[in-house]
Amino acid sequence: MGVGEVTINALQACVGVGAIAYAISGVGLNLQFGFTGLLNLGHAGSMMMGAYGTAIFVEVTGFSDSNLWVRLPILGAGVLIGILAADIMGFILGLFTLKLRHEYLAIITIAFAEILRRVIRSKWGKENLETGGANGIQNFAEAFYNISPIPPNGHYGIGDFTFTGRQVWLFLWALPTLILIILLIRTLLNSPWGRVIKAIREDEEVARSLGKNVFLYKLQSLCIGGTIGAIAGILFAFERQNVTPDDFEPELTFYVYTIVILGGTSKIWGSVVGSIVFWFSLIWLEGIVKLAINENWLWVASVLKLNNAQGGVIRFILVGLTLILLLAFRPEGILGKKEGATANG
Amino acid sequence: MDDVFVKKSDPILEAEGLKKQYGELVAVNVNHLEIQRGQVTAIIGPNGAGKTTFFNLLTGFTRPNQGSWVLNKKSGGQNIPTLIGGLPTYQIARAGMVRTFQVTKTLDRMTVMENMLLSSQKQMGEKMLRSVWPNWKTQQYLDTQKAEELLARYGLKEMKNNYTSTLSGGQRKLLEISRALMADPELLLLDEPLAGVNPALIEKILGYMRDLANQGVTIVFVEHNMDAVVDVSDWVVCLAEGSVIAEAEPKNLINNQAVIDAYLGR
Ligand SMILES: Nc1ncnc2c1ncn2[C@@H]1O[C@H](COP(=O)(O)OP(=O)(O)OP(=O)(O)O)[C@@H](O)[C@H]1O
Numbered sequence: 083m084g085v086g087e088v089t090i091n092a093l094q095a096c097v098g099v100g101a102i103a104y105a106i107s108g109v110g111l112n113l114q115f116g117f118t119g120l121l122n123l124g125h126a127g128s129m130m131m132g133a134y135g136t137a138i139f140v141e142v143t144g145f146s147d148s149n150l151w152v153r154l155p156i157l158g159a160g161v162l163i164g165i166l167a168a169d170i171m172g173f174i175l176g177l178f179t180l181k182l183r184h185e186y187l188a189i190i191t192i193a194f195a196e197i198l199r200r201v202i203r204s205k206w207g208k209e210n211l212e213t214g215g216a217n218g219i220q221n222f223a224e225a226f227y228n229i230s231p232i233p234p235n236g237h238y239g240i241g242d243f244t245f246t247g248r249q250v251w252l253f254l255w256a257l258p259t260l261i262l263i264i265l266l267i268r269t270l271l272n273s274p275w276g277r278v279i280k281a282i283r284e285d286e287e288v289a290r291s292l293g294k295n296v297f298l299y300k301l302q303s304l305c306i307g308g309t310i311g312a313i314a315g316i317l318f319a320f321e322r323q324n325v326t327p328d329d330f331e332p333e334l335t336f337y338v339y340t341i342v343i344l345g346g347t348s349k350i351w352g353s354v355v356g357s358i359v360f361w362f363s364l365i366w367l368e369g370i371v372k373l374a375i376n377e378n379w380l381w382v383a384s385v386l387k388l389n390n391a392q393g394g395v396i397r398f399i400l401v402g403l404t405l406i407l408l409l410a411f412r413p414e415g416i417l418g419k420k421e422g423a424t425a426n427g
Numbered sequence: 428m429d430d431v432f433v434k435k436s437d438p439i440l441e442a443e444g445l446k447k448q449y450g451e452l453v454a455v456n457v458n459h460l461e462i463q464r465g466q467v468t469a470i471i472g473p474n475g476a477g478k479t480t481f482f483n484l485l486t487g488f489t490r491p492n493q494g495s496w497v498l499n500k501k502s503g504g505q506n507i508p509t510l511i512g513g514l515p516t517y518q519i520a521r522a523g524m525v526r527t528f529q530v531t532k533t534l535d536r537m538t539v540m541e542n543m544l545l546s547s548q549k550q551m552g553e554k555m556l557r558s559v560w561p562n563w564k565t566q567q568y569l570d571t572q573k574a575e576e577l578l579a580r581y582g583l584k585e586m587k588n589n590y591t592s593t594l595s596g597g598q599r600k601l602l603e604i605s606r607a608l609m610a611d612p613e614l615l616l617l618d619e620p621l622a623g624v625n626p627a628l629i630e631k632i633l634g635y636m637r638d639l640a641n642q643g644v645t646i647v648f649v650e651h652n653m654d655a656v657v658d659v660s661d662w663v664v665c666l667a668e669g670s671v672i673a674e675a676e677p678k679n680l681i682n683n684q685a686v687i688d689a690y691l692g693r
């Protein structure tokens with residue numbers, strides 16, 4: 083593997099379904115964080131509810147049915163149930179936390195998401211909720227790939243930059259989903275509803291003093307953001323055909339925050355740019371660090387005694403460092419304007 | 428303390444035994460207070476007398492330890508409900524009692540016009556499901572016209588597309604007043620509206636306050652500028668250590684010994 087190959091891998095990752103799913107997730111989080119001012123640290127929980135809601139429903143109903151026309155509607159219903167599950171979670175969480183101050187919202191959301199994840203991972207969850215425990219659930223979205231008109235094993239692209247038929251099929255669904263969500267959220271944010279949302283971010287006492295039911299708006303924002311997070315989680319799970327509890331650790335929420343902040347919180351489509359940059363950097367750094375260790379660049383292997391496993395961790399250190407530098411020197415993000423950042427989606 | 432309560436012929440607001448304590452400190456302790464409809468009432472009193480806290484209690488920003496207040500008990504068939512203190516802030520505002528803040532609160536990353544439009548009480552597009560379909564634009568158009576008139580009156584029209592973070596302190600004060608007016612309040616509570624405003628503009632604002640009162644808007648304002656208070660108010664209430672120590676017409680109140688001792692200090 084050389085630098086060229088590493089770069090192509092990174093380019094593929096940053097336009098793939100994974101990157102789209104993260105971008106979608108970022109849009110949901112940015113509505114809550116960037117526009118409403120809600121410090122939700124349980125976003126991974128919404129994504130998890132979406133993915134698990136779908137997978138569990140498929141598993142307990144029509145998983146093993148051989149007839150595609152039974153499995154397909156079940157998968158569709160599963161997706162809706164996944165979204166609904168995330169919504170209900172957002173609603174309940176909101177009821178109990180939105181009257182509290184910022185810090186408490188942050189603490190409770192992160193704790194709640196993690197507790198849910200532990201329950202799903204546990205033996206109890208495996209036995210009573212069909213969560214599959216630590217191993218999760220596999221191949222639940224087969225029906226989706228069965229109806230693909232694109233030959234699944236073909237390769238599509240130029241040179242080394244290719245995708246499989248399955249990847250292309252999912253991509254064809256993921257990209258319009260992303261665009262639709264962005265358009266919908268933009269419409270909302272540019273409407274009087276969005277004006278109230280932004281006013282709540284700026285100073286919720288003003289909104290209250292002018293007759294706005296701040297609690298209701300926050301709850302709506304939390305639920306819409308959660309719904310979008312769930313859709314992202316479902317796409318993510320479809321891509322891997324696999325959900326495990328360890329995909330939804332609290333770090334996931336922080337990756338999505340990184341994406342939102344990278345892209346700039348003042349633009350709803352900033353998350354798209356953020357996701358592309360995030361995925362490119364992550365995969366590229368992974369490849370480069372590996373290369374550096376294998377080829378002993380700058381004596382990293384002989385003097386610093388780094389091995390491949392440690393190399394894998396370094397990229398996350400670099401991501402964290404990037405985030406810190408961004409917040410310190412360019413808090414408005416890559417796209418954001420410096421003075422009086424525009425408040426329009 | 429003597430009971431200084433004066434009954435009003437047509438009160439828009441009646442406070443009854445309203446008390447707020449912070450630990451040992453009694454911030455507000457108002458036995459009876461009535462505010463006459465359609466008049467300009469000033470609330471004066473030394474720093475820390477409880478004027479702002481009283482506003483906070485009325486608008487639901489702070490919950491009283493005891494007591495209640497009623498808005499529009501004798502609203503005479505108008506479609507404003509009778510309210511008992513304890514409602515959420517936003518419902519109090521919707522019922523027609525709108526306030527401004529002593530420490531100005533503008534929405535910095537929004538434009539002057541957005542600040543104004545936010546205050547509209549008729550915009551159905553603020554409902555989530557209705558916002559998706561753009562037929563809220565008709566109301567927005569009407570609101571924009573109204574906002575422009577108000578902004579022009581307060582000398583802010585040229586800045587309508589500026590972010591409020593770029594306004595000066597006095598301009599923010601003016602924006603806050605225009606924004607409150609945009610909500611068509613029946614009862615307007617202004618917390619030190621003249622602080623930091625230049626003399627010429629003070630004259631203008633006092634003029635507008637009189638105009639509003641003539642149009643039937645009831646105004647209660649807190650102010651330390653006694654010339655302005657005497658100039659504009661129909662009635663003055665003096666608070667000290669949380670309690671009403673005197674209420675009277677301005678001419679009479681400034682000669683009240685209790686007020687001189689506690690506040691004016693002549
Ligand atoms: N949140 C609070 N916690 C504790 N004490 C408070 C709080 N709010 C107000 N107080 C106290 O209540 C008293 C009344 O305060 P308030 O702000 O109502 O005074 P004020 O009459 O508006 O004064 P000023 O003319 O200086 O604005 C003060 O002694 C203040 O310290």
Ligand SMILES: [Mg+2]
Nearest residue numbers: 478479480529
């Ligand atoms: Mg005060």
